[in-house]
Ligand code: HEM
């Protein structure tokens with residue numbers, strides 16, 4: 001793809017701030033100060049993206065939820081005005097229903113909702129507890145320091161999603177390497193394309209095998225839809241790819257970022273370490289989701305018919321970005337929003353988005369995080385960073401915010 | 411008070427079940443179902459929470 005970056009759209013464009021913005025170097029857990037400033041100024045602001053386009057940034061909670069719940073805001077990346085995240089994303093194939101609108105989005109999403117129902121997810125809790133305990137045993141058996149990402153945070157969601165889909169965990173290195181390339185904003189279109197093709201080819205093979213030899217797993221369910229003529233083989237592969245990718249990096253990054261944030265807030269860590277109340281653990285999970293917010297590039301939509309937001313008409317063909325990270329720090333909704341307080345009621349956060357695209361995997365993500373936060377610090381009460389916080393490499397360059405490597409000791 | 415649920419809007423987020431276990435459940439496909447339509451005063455706060463967190467605006471509270 002030729003890299004022709006368009007110039008500023010109109011005069012005076014140099015007053016339009018660029019997005020994404022840098023975080024303050026000493027505050028890796030806080031949104032960029034520039035975003036907080038925009039939020040203070042008003043619910044809407046124009047920003048400039050990597051390609052020179054100037055979509056609207058929706059900064060406040062109420063307006064973010066309103067747009068995300070509005071069918072005139074399209075998730076289809078091919079719609080005119082859709083704000084793409086990076087050059088690597090432009091021109092990529094569709095990642096199944098996360099990039100579609102209703103009614104097709106609903107038709108496809110409903111094919112895979114069953115395993116994410118609360119009861120089904122609860123039934124997996126003992127298995128997740130065993131996985132978490134096993135990984136902690138392994139860590140404690142060896143010498144510290146270890147990288148919490150490799151030793152703990154990535155294997156948990158990998159094992160769980162492989163189990164759910166029915167793919168052999170032995171192949172996890174291939175998924176992990178390729179998903180990391182796919183979520184790296186600095187990856188070239190070629191690198192992203194190659195990574196996507198490798199996983200997609202693998203999943204297509206797994207689905208093909210289940211067409212003749214179905215098992216009791218989610219991929220067999222998806223293969224069944226192909227057999228029934230409800231999905232093409234290509235659509236089925238994309239759907240499996242979405243589930244595999246969405247379930248990996250997200251949860252892993254919440255585990256490492258959450259741990260780093262708690263280590264920086266010893267009073268909050270102590271509350272969690274000393275409790276056996278599942279309600280407090282659940283509350284800590286909601287608060288950390290609110291406070292950290294890993295999908296830092298925002299929920300993105302293209303407006304297909306004029307809509308009015310906070311007195312401003314957004315025209316059809318314009319892009320909108322809802323940065324939930326600052327929605328979750330909106331003082332109108334969360335008192336003293338920049339304070340991490342695991343005892344507050346944070347349940348209304350928008351870390352999983354809002355509207356019809358709200359995270360399908362949220363019951364699973366919540367359960368995994370409850371087991372992790374409820375176990376890790378109790379079993380390793382002396383857990384500490386094995387380097388200075390300043391030396392931890394945060395993922396400023398990824399679609400999903402998090403930590404590249406987190407050396408810990410005990 | 412009475413709860414109303416528009417099941418065809420539901421996106422199976424499970425949020426209502428988490429907020430109010432004794433009022434909402436999910437069918438085999440994860441789509442929300444009502445365990446009761448009439449709710450008592452002691453359930454009102456939980457159901458209000460469910461209304462607030464439902465991403466699909468599928469739940470309403472109406473005067474019985
Ligand atoms: C803490 C972990 C997670 C976070 C913060 C998270 C966040 C999100 C967000 C913000 C969206 C909305 C996208 C949009 O509106 O454009 C989303 C969608 C989605 N997530 Fe997650 N997610 C997490 C874990 C998971 C897991 C474990 C899975 C399961 C396999 C998953 C599967 C999905 C799927 C399939 C969608 C697309 C839903 C749709 O478009 O209808 N996520 N996620």
Ligand code: SF4
Nearest residue numbers: 420421423424426464
């Ligand atoms: S909260 Fe709304 S979308 Fe989620 S399961 Fe309940 S009714 Fe469905």
